[in-house]
Amino acid sequence: MRKGKLISLVTGMAFMLAACGAPAEQPAPTTAPAAPTQPPAAPTAAIQVVEATATPVPTLPPTTKFKEAPDLAKLVAEGKLPPVDQRLPEKPVVTPVREAIGKYGGTIQTASWWPGVGNVLLYISEPPIKWKADLTGYEPGLAESYEWSEDGKTFTLKLRKGLKWSDGQPYTTADWKFWWEDMVLDENYKGTVSRPAWLRKSDGSLIDMEFPDDYTVVWKSDQPMWINPFYMAQGFWEFANPMMKPAHYLKQFHPKYASDKTYDDLQKADQWWLNPEFPCLFAWCLTELSQDGQNYKFTRNPYYWRVDEQGNQLPYIDAIAVEIVQDEQVRILNCAQGRYDTAFRICGSPNEIPLLREKAEAGNYRFLENYMNGAGAWPGYMVNQYYVEGGKNYPDDTPEMAAEIRALLRDKRFRQALSHGLDRERMIDVVWGGIGEAKGATISPQSWHFASPEGQEVYKKWASAYANFDPDKANALLDEIGMKKGADGFRTLPSGKPFELVLDISDWGGSLKVQVDAAAEAKAQWEANLGIKVKVNNLQGQPELDTRTNEGQYMLRGAHISEIDIWTYPDWIFPIVNRYMFPLEGRWYASGKDQCKPVEGQPYSCGVKPEDGSPAAKLQALYEKGLRTKTIEDRHKVVWEAIDVIIEEGPFVIGVAGDQPMPIIVKNYMRNILDYGVVGPWAPATPGNQIPATWWMDK
Template identity: 50%
Template sequence: MLQALVEAGELPPLAERLPKDVLTVPVVESIGQYGGTWHNVAGDGGIATIKMVTYDPAVRWKADYTGYEPGLAKDWEWSDDGKTITFHFREGLKWSDGEPFTMDDMKFWWEDLASNEDYKVVSVPWWARTTDGDPIEMEFPDDYTWVLKFDQPQWIMPYILAQGFWEWNPLMKPKHYLTQFHPDYEGSDYDELDTMDRWWENPDYPVLFAWHVVDYKVGELTTFERNPYYWKVDPEGNQLPYIDRMEIEIVPDEEVRILQSSQGKYEATFRGCGSPSDIPFLLEQAEAGGYHLQAGWMNGAGAWPGWMINQDYHEEQDYDADAETEEAVEIRELLRNQDFRKGLSIALDRQRLLDVVWEGIGNAKQFTISPQSWHFASPEGKAIFDEWAAADAQYDPEGAEALFDGIGFVDADGDGWRDLPSGAAFTLIFDQNDWGGERVTIPSNEVFKGDLAEVGVNVLINNVIGQPEANTRGNYGLFMLRNTHASEIDLWTYPDWVFPLRGGGEGSRAFPMQGLYYQTGGEEGWEPEAGSPAAKLQALYKKGLAEPDEQKRHEIIWEAVQIHMDEGPFVLGAAGDQPIPVLVADNFHNVPEYGVLGPWAPGSPGNTNPCQYWIEQ
């Protein structure tokens, strides 16, 4: 494809297109052949699928999820105090239209877009602010050097840039292209700038990815062609990507996607052909469809399903302690009682739920983050993870009854249901949402409700799927229990499952109000009591951010997990470790046998370098 353009004089020779500092990418199976079209499918607007396939940040997740490695930035270093980070980008990088990528582009993003108070679409990232909320200082001393100056140590900054597509993509702004729409340069208004600043639907937009958009049909199909100036090569020096074209079709109906996948319509699809429950059907059709499933690809679920137990329960979004009812206070005290939470956990028959909901796919286990997390890769880490996965996960209804009886959570009026210790009637309310999919949450809630009925706990399922109050109830602590799907690889960049750091509209887990307190610097939310689990976990997170040693940061994670085991559970899990169907045509090569798709942070499959995938002609 590209050689013909070179011979026709329409494209410079390869030596002039590659940067001085190329990135050599290992291939999974073999050196590939050029050519072909990769047909893929997505179930939504396709944006997430597109951005995962084109994952190419400054710093990358490794393909095996064991940590991070250079991407567009070839290296970086910290000052001795960890407050200044200097990134060195690859010399000679070019946008897909052949124009140089330099720090002028980064400076344009920072000064003319992010720091521009008149342009609200692009803002200063959360990580680029001081502890007082002001923008940090950035310097661009030459074409390939980017310096960030913080007011406190920022040892995890490179890793933040590696997370998914949402941290780095907003920084990639081709100045030579966007200035024609910017009012401070050649443009007329910010609305036009916003419209044109969408690389995933604008064929004229220069990118740094392996493929660039050449055609976009809203809600139907996005077509890409290979980037002739891409900056990666295979071990023999061949420029990547191998595949000439990629088409991502939008098919909202899941059953249609699964059927079309089973008929061999797509060369490879990672999130488009259903859930673990669809694997048996896809395997039955594999030979006729000319494909196979990569058996080692996992969802990465530490809890699917899971339930968050609200440690900050209250009844009104605008919390007023003076107006709070005695019943609300007593319910919160019950939810915070460890024996109550342990009783809920061991009352759940996880194996039965696994059989009913998943037909035995996966493992019955307690809530954790992803088993593939790099924090637990060492033998010591794995031992701690295994202990966490087993904590209070045994099925022991008699033990649950004993725990409940011991805290005065008994049937006070003889109606068959346990009452609050005060004697007031009590109903445990499950907020039923679609986090993890309705196919999981709805039957899981019914199983758990039935198990709790056996030990005298009256459960009401409050279906908030599609309801506007669903997020409000979760974010501001108005729920008792609510459904969740837990998966995460790195707890320093996405800490919420273990460390209560956020609440309100930013999202929350089991400590919504105490997390809000941390997030707002004490301006909102509830201050954790000294020595409480939330206080100890927040202190550990601060300790980790100030720790320059990677291994010691892993060990701090282990300390935090130990708090969850010793003083929890705060989140319940029933099952996890489910595989996910990844369909690959028999003539499609270099897709790894192993991958993780549940947590979006690693950008999978982008972290496996789809540029080295190839199609046998």
């Protein structure tokens, strides 16, 4: 595979599956357009905010007779379940299939590496607003529609009439009201409820939420909320975990309604991914969890609200069985042996692609060829922009020493020298076996901010900035700074004091080996090419890793950088939280700016206010400009403005490589799976954005 070329290699996991049942009623398989062999073309214009009709939704003839899975039909015949047309909402969501109308039956066998099975929850959960399948914008999901007021300070969400929980109880604004009034506003409850910044007014207090009827939820704030509702689309942790609250079920555990219960009882019950009794709204709900927590089973929801184009209630597949396999090498071996039916995020890194290809025929699986990691940098090296004492990087770890190192790290000439001092092509050969694109650090190339032709030019400019290997230029910049070489051949600080650049690493990105190998090569190159002495600080599993980052005590840290929508995860561009390249400037912003009261004896408890005209100040101002910007197209332009600042003042992350293909594999009999996705950033919930309820097993 040629490095420097954007290639999508996705490996699908092979799954041991249960026998499939009868086909969904069909005269003959009706074939939809096949999955693309290449990723969907980027749109020529940015997406505009619309009320709720971003994608035309097909409808069924009024005479359509709904059909259902054989196991559900049996329960209906036995009087244990209402007829299918009584279980569906008034207007079921008609969902086109990619290849053909499916057959009912089968159990997907897959795996996860930790209790909580987040990689599977990504494609089970369906929020009110979801990502489009091609990641070019948002569209209604669980909600029927949504809209903003002219000034953006009021957001109205419409629920689907007749929607039901998996136990058959109605899903209405009563559930939202319970979540808001009895959980969010109840400060005694510390469980899985959402009280994030995106549900707050300008003064930090929570927005107002009203419920004028059974199907309408109204958000009100004193500032525009053009971006806020899109947070619900970002992975299961933004809607499913904190906001999906069945009032009829949870009230029996809430001390307000059940005097014999405690908030601990409520918190234990309030975990849909661990509690088989918890009613859900998705295609499959958790129904079995082994006593040792090593096996999960999610079973078809008989009240699921989507149907295919012939009126067959989805999902086609009966269940999803998940085993916990913590050892990555064991998971990779299982993938190679064809143990799993679908494998997203569990077959290792791009380095496993050759082995998995070799075993594909014997394992009866195929690769999804157009799934990328979406890394803007993997690895990348964040450069701390407000280095302070306390990290014990030097014996003389004094404020004075820290100030000199801080000045060096904040000098863009130093950062540019580090970037020009790396031979990225060699690093890709060493770390990735030639897989990946040599580039400077960006966010994901597939981000919707770059979908237009103008956006593509912005991306190319950013990716190429300071990314060429030019040791002569790098050394000239270091000479200009005043970093002289000592008798040992290593450069000193401008003051003449010895200097050692400390590089913190961990398994960020999902592979410790990648970070270890890359750091060793970066150390060798910076020492040989630039005369900068480097210490690699492997902090895998150590609690001080994040402390050093968040407290501003690190110099460089290895990272994996990716994101599709920077407005719902601003951190990689806008310093508004306490982490990454601007941890202390971000803490100042997140702590209420000048409203924060410092803790005595902790000089950085409120962070550090950015100096006027500094990169952090410019980027924070652009973030606030974006929050006030009404249209999606104009918000993309604000992102481009911020990227201009990063190019002019940066780099703040030294990128090495990016956009690696990922090993995503599926069994040869799996159907209707879109061959396009980005699995580095979790927020778009890939592959959940493509409606896995339409997948089926052709066997």
